[in-house]
Amino acid sequence: MNILVSCANGSGTSLMMMRSVQKAFKALNLPISKIEHTSLAEGKSNARSYDIVFTPMNFVDMFDEAKAKGVIIIGVKNVMSDKEIAQRVQDETDLVK
């Protein structure tokens, strides 16, 4: 599973989110082959080469193009909450069998 976490600048919020995603995937027993954090500008152009993109809720629309290409886009409300992220992965994807 290749994962991208993206926020406006790629240095604060996305880093916090990256950590929560790592915790959530561990809890769900899902492997991560690659996880990277970027700014939205960079994320927008690279998104299609990842399986899942996590981004704060208000930036979800920025990834419509990647979504159309089949990338799973997950909006996150509380970037610190691995519980919320785990719940969203369960509800919004079929990764957890």
Add this chain to the structure above:
Amino acid sequence: MLLNDFLAKDLVDIRQAPAKDWRDALRQAGAKLVEHHYIKPGYLDEIILNVEKNGPYIVIVPGVAMPHALAESENVLGTAISFTKFPEPVIFDETNPDSHAQLFFTLAAKDPDEHLQNISDLSDLLMTDGLIEKLLAVNSVADFQAIIDAES
């Protein structure tokens, strides 16, 4: 531990007067980082510009803001997080009821590894049950010290 670090580096600012608006709040919340040369004043303009451009997403949970801009900015000189508390919530967007904050953790991120550690610690800190409520009740640096003593 991170809470201790804030005090050891003199990066705790408990404001007694409310901020005029969110821009004023962001400037005040970065003042200690400027004073101790972690950032140049220009970084605060970048932080404000970031919110103007991208909205109040720096409010990571209602009540808590994490102001930052590009880590690669030439106005970032060092790596640290400052803590600023205002006596009243600062409203970022009148139309968004979740976009208010009283606790401000401003980021300076020159060294990526050190910054990652700081972010991890901050995340753990803010996810500690009841800690946000405790920080909201702080009225002085002595109150802040008392929380540290109780946590450690």
